[in-house]
Amino acid sequence: MLIYGGSAYSYAHDSDFTGVSSDVKFWQGVIDRYYDKYKGIRKWHDQLLEEVKRNGFITIPSGRFYAFQPVLKRGMWEWPLTTIKNYPVQGFGADLVMLARIYAYRLLQESGLEFVMVGTVHDSIVVDTPAENCYTISMLLKKAVEAVPALCVEHFGYQFSLPLTCEIQTGMNKRDMKEYAI
Secondary structure, X not given: OHHHOOOHHHHHOXXXXXXXXXXXXXXXXXXXXXXXXXXXXXXXHHHHHHHHHHHOEEEOOOXXXXXXXXXXXXXXXXXXXXXXXXHHHHHHHHHXXXXXXXXXHHHHHHHOOOOEEEEEEOOEEEEEOOHHHHHHHHHHHHHHHHOHHHHHHXXXXXXXXXXXXXXXXXXXXXXXXXXXXX
């Protein structure tokens, strides 16, 4: 949650974390220790804020940009830190899924197999197909996801250095999905 801009206040008031502590000072200590350990994330978060202060916006590797303005909180003007930290992560993640989805659709069309691309749910690509096509379609979807770093260079001019892979699940409906080993 921290990489998405979570704050000590949000941890202290989130029911998923209040079992550990509901004390804001406790969570601020956790955050401080996290940033001490992962200095690169702190540096990146600081750079995002500086870019917003300087330009009024940030641009992510896909070219998408987000404009920000200070907001009035408790009688003081503040930058929306959580949003500034969250948008680049969520937005670029969505752009990466878009690359995988478009490439997957092309691969599926070229396969000649029967399929309906239902769409995406967060970071999942959902395809409806007869059971006998599951293996081949699963392989094509995996190929599309693993191609994302190269597609990122091709379409955004950005060297995405994290290797990607995926999990495949199949089932008659979303409730009854089972891991599909390929």
